[in-house]
Amino acid sequence: MKTNSKSEERGTAAASKAVKTKTDAAEGLRELLEDQLKDLYWAENALTKAIPKMIANATTPELVDALSEHLDVTEMQVTRLEEVFKSLGLKPEAKKCEAMDGLIKEADELMKSTEKGVVRDAGIISAAQKVEHYEIATYGTLRAFANTLGEQEAADLLNVTLDEEKEADAALSAVAESINVEAAE
Numbered sequence: 001m002k003t004n005s006k007s008e009e010r011g012t013a014a015a016s017k018a019v020k021t022k023t024d025a026a027e028g029l030r031e032l033l034e035d036q037l038k039d040l041y042w043a044e045n046a047l048t049k050a051i052p053k054m055i056a057n058a059t060t061p062e063l064v065d066a067l068s069e070h071l072d073v074t075e076m077q078v079t080r081l082e083e084v085f086k087s088l089g090l091k092p093e094a095k096k097c098e099a100m101d102g103l104i105k106e107a108d109e110l111m112k113s114t115e116k117g118v119v120r121d122a123g124i125i126s127a128a129q130k131v132e133h134y135e136i137a138t139y140g141t142l143r144a145f146a147n148t149l150g151e152q153e154a155a156d157l158l159n160v161t162l163d164e165e166k167e168a169d170a171a172l173s174a175v176a177e178s179i180n181v182e183a184a185e
């Protein structure tokens with residue numbers, strides 16, 4: 001009990017420091033949303049250039065198909081993000097996303113260091129799934145921020161993309177199962 005009340009005290013003190021007023025918190029959250037939207041806009045644009053490289057390096061037809069389909073989807077997601085900016089009364093703006101830049105660089109290195117065929121394909125899938133998981137985490141978070149701020153249109157748009165990223169991840173998992181068996185043989 002004693003340790004509990006102590007940590008509770010600390011928690012309360014920290015909370016009253018961080019959350020001064022409701023308006024401050026909402027402003028902070030809105031800033032976070034806007035900032036991360038710019039990151040995401042950079043990331044999706046970068047992916048429209050990175051995915052074609054993955055397609056050129058892939059050999060398994062199912063993987064080529066899955067990546068090609070997601071390239072089309074990604075191009076639509078760029079446009080959808082522009083709608084999100086618009087719904088928030090903002091102009092689309094990109095800010096370099098260091099995390100996505102790193103994931104894309106890793107994918108490039110992986111493709112250079114493997115032989116073309118099932119092993120490189122397995123590597124491409126692992127890189128692509130890391131990208132999808134990053135996107136799923138980001139879209140999920142931003143949808144929650146938009147919901148909290150009462151930005152329903154933005155939340156709905158972000159949710160459409162979130163579902164597409166989950167679909168892409170599932171499609172890659174399905175291709176991975178068949179490729180990993182082949183790569184191990």
Ligand SMILES: [Fe+2]
Binds near residue numbers: 044074135
């Ligand atoms: Fe995306």
Ligand SMILES: [Fe+2]
Binds near residue numbers: 070131132135165168
């Ligand atoms: Fe994606």
